[in-house]
Amino acid sequence: MEEAYLNWPKLIDEALADWGSVGVRGEFDNIVISGMGGSGIIGDVVKLLALGRLSTPVEVVKSHVIPSYVSEETLFIGVSYSGNTHETITATLRALEKGARVAVVTSGGVLGRVAAEKGLPLFKTPSGLLPRVSFPHMLTGVLSILDSSGLSIAGRSEVEHARAGLESDKPGIAGEASEIASFAYSGDLLVVATHSPLEALAVRAKSEFNENSKIIVKVDVAPEWMHNDIVGYERPLFTSYRVIAFYDPDDKVGRRLVEFMVEEYKGHGRPVRSIPLKGVNLVGKVLYAALLFGLASVKLAGLRGVDPSATVSIGRYKKFASGVFEYRV
Numbered sequence: 001m002e003e004a005y006l007n008w009p010k011l012i013d014e015a016l017a018d019w020g021s022v023g024v025r026g027e028f029d030n031i032v033i034s035g036m037g038g039s040g041i042i043g044d045v046v047k048l049l050a051l052g053r054l055s056t057p058v059e060v061v062k063s064h065v066i067p068s069y070v071s072e073e074t075l076f077i078g079v080s081y082s083g084n085t086h087e088t089i090t091a092t093l094r095a096l097e098k099g100a101r102v103a104v105v106t107s108g109g110v111l112g113r114v115a116a117e118k119g120l121p122l123f124k125t126p127s128g129l130l131p132r133v134s135f136p137h138m139l140t141g142v143l144s145i146l147d148s149s150g151l152s153i154a155g156r157s158e159v160e161h162a163r164a165g166l167e168s169d170k171p172g173i174a175g176e177a178s179e180i181a182s183f184a185y186s187g188d189l190l191v192v193a194t195h196s197p198l199e200a201l202a203v204r205a206k207s208e209f210n211e212n213s214k215i216i217v218k219v220d221v222a223p224e225w226m227h228n229d230i231v232g233y234e235r236p237l238f239t240s241y242r243v244i245a246f247y248d249p250d251d252k253v254g255r256r257l258v259e260f261m262v263e264e265y266k267g268h269g270r271p272v273r274s275i276p277l278k279g280v281n282l283v284g285k286v287l288y289a290a291l292l293f294g295l296a297s298v299k300l301a302g303l304r305g306v307d308p309s310a311t312v313s314i315g316r317y318k319k320f321a322s323g324v325f326e327y328r329v
């Protein structure tokens with residue numbers, strides 16, 4: 001599975017080959033991006049990238065429930081690697097009912113069929129991968145749709161530069177990932193700490209350790225952490241934890257906030273590993289973090305002797321969910 005992650009620059013090239021092929025015409029009041037798990041994280045990351053770059057609000061929907069403001073003025077992007085995720089299908093169908101302009105990113109499945117039948121703009125991601133491994137392709141797909149719809153938050157050249165940076169950083173990332181895996185391989189609860197607005201990347205790291213390494217992970221985000229969690233660390237019931245703290249070295253405030261968190265954890269006698277994010281631009285930093293924690297989580301699976309690709313309990317839930325969500329396509 002490590003090779004699949006290390007293949008990301010090529011996967012980005014594949015997505016870049018389709019850059020500009022899918023867009024939605026119109027004027028939009030808001031953007032809503034729907035998806036779950038490894039597909040849902042794309043919305044979180046797009047929201048992070050849009051924060052300082054786009055005046056149109058971006059909302060992320062990680063359920064079957066969509067905001068009441070979804071209307072003809074909404075650009076709604078349904079992201080589901082398999083195209084068969086009940087929450088995403090339900091949310092997308094509800095958005096269509098409300099007249100939203102809908103685009104889809106998927107490898108096929110029900111959502112792919114809905115897109116074909118209704119003539120919806122579709123950015124196709126290659127099948128045969130795991131959703132979480134398809135991250136850079138789906139991300140490039142959504143960035144491309146936004147760019148082609150007059151709502152650019154990252155242009156093609158930014159993605160190309162980020163891709164080149166990732167390619168040259170690959171050996172360093174693989175080495176750092178091995179060290180993170182050794183650090184995380186313990187009986188301690190793993191805590192992933194960072195600063196706003198990078199929470200999407202901490203959630204991505206958490207999910208990668210959940211799904212690939214099969215472990216429970218807590219996410220701590222400054223500065224909100226300083227207003228509640230911090231007190232819980234004074235007298236915790238569970239004292240055996242260790243922390244991976246990452247920050248954007250170009251964000252002076254974020255960096256200082258994480259330094260404060262690190263001092264707190266260390267003050268409680270817990271081990272901490274601090275990681276500055278590398279990357280030639282913001283997209284590059286996103287890819288760096290995603291690849292670093294993806295590889296680290298697969299390496300940790302190796303140390304633990306578990307299969308990183310299997311997600312048995314998600315399968316169990318999806319079977320159950322087929323009797324819960326009711327939609328007709």
Ligand code: F6R
Binds near residue numbers: 081211
């Ligand atoms: C990640 C993973 C899950 C799925 C999620 C939604 O690799 O397997 O987090 O991403 O269950 O499924 P899709 O992505 O097919 O919509």
